[in-house]
Amino acid sequence: MVVLNKGVLKRKQQGITLVLISLVMLFLLGMAAFSIDLNHQVLNKTRLQNAVDSAALAGAVVVDETGDVALAETAARETLTNFIGEDGNSELGVLDGNTVVTFSSDLETFVAAGAFSPSAGEDDIYVRVATIDIELNQFLSYIFGIDKNVSASAVAGRSASISEVCNLTPIAMCGDPLGSATDAWGYQQPGVDILNAADNSPDQIHELKIGSQGSTDMGPGNFHLLDFSQPGGNGQGGAALVREALAGGYDGCAIIGNTVTTKPGNSIGPVAQGLNTRLNNFKGPMKDDGTYLPDKYVKEPDIPAEPGEEYTDDFYYSNYVQELASCASGGSCDGNNYLGDAGSNGRRILRIPIVDCTDAGGKTNYDVLGFGCFFLLQSVEQTGNASVFGQFLYDCMINNGSTGLDPDDAGLYRIQLYKDPFSGAS
8 A cells, every 4th residue: 555645745736836936927027027128118219209200300491491411410410419308318318320311312312411412403302310229228128138229210301292271471473374383383484493593583573462453463453462361360350460461370271273362452551560570570560579480581682672673683582591501500691680599480481372363354263273482572661552572482391281192393392201211110
């Protein structure tokens, strides 16, 4: 007869249970370590992605405004540094050595600023910002020999042409209905580079809001102003609404193929008071309180444009761009006209519907052919039959609008993010 020692068997079972519990605890510890470090890594990956997105957009805005890739790289790196310096982001520790800023004209080949040369006639410049192998703090994952790094990249540049525009300037210009976006319905001169001072020409200067109704194709009573009625008008009407709208507070939208409605009357005082805020000229009810900022550079021609006369001064948009870039980079600068951070980029650029004025006599509704960009040349006089003058620009950036389906380098656009062709994760 075999006699079993129940005490020994019980102790063996307890030993096996202890081993199993230890293995389970080790497994749970590993899962906890993996979960904590994974969540921490995902959180910081998101933070880093937001940082490079902002940096790419900042670089794209600067290169779009100036065409200077060196300034754009500086803006991208400064934005990245500022973003990382915010509370909660300091752990990322992004260094210049971890960051690469490159440029492309076709979203296929990106090169450093020093090696970048845009193709002839190619205005689209895309900015790519990439940060590589940023080390993060590890909690428990180091026990298992797992590295914990994050990388991110982003690409930004111009969008396709805009088919719907909001926050536009409520002025309309007559265009050629037989034209197209390529020739801007008659406003774009063949072979002209608006940024090349050698191409400056008086016939690029247009009377946007006329001072005398006898000089318009829109017919009697029209001065090129659009109807300012809109939702969200803050209870304002009449002159107050005109001032706010021309200062930049117009919330109305226009869509290619739809109609816009003109506003009868000249509204000389309110038009001048609203538009002139863009040139740091605040008069009447328009106060310099930060509601509407002026442009960063407010120089005007020494010899102003006059209705019915050829423009004779030598100040054009190309000069504005060059002089503004020089001021911003610390070069030679007209300090009396450079406002720096007290101003805002792009305030002198007016986004205006181009309409079909065929058989306009007495009409108030006009079909929208497209949109044009005009550089506000000078302040508007507040007396007499004052006109608004601007130089036509082939394209410009907007803040609020919807793009069409087909890419096009003509007309209005916005700066947006693109999928990075070199990163499946960004």
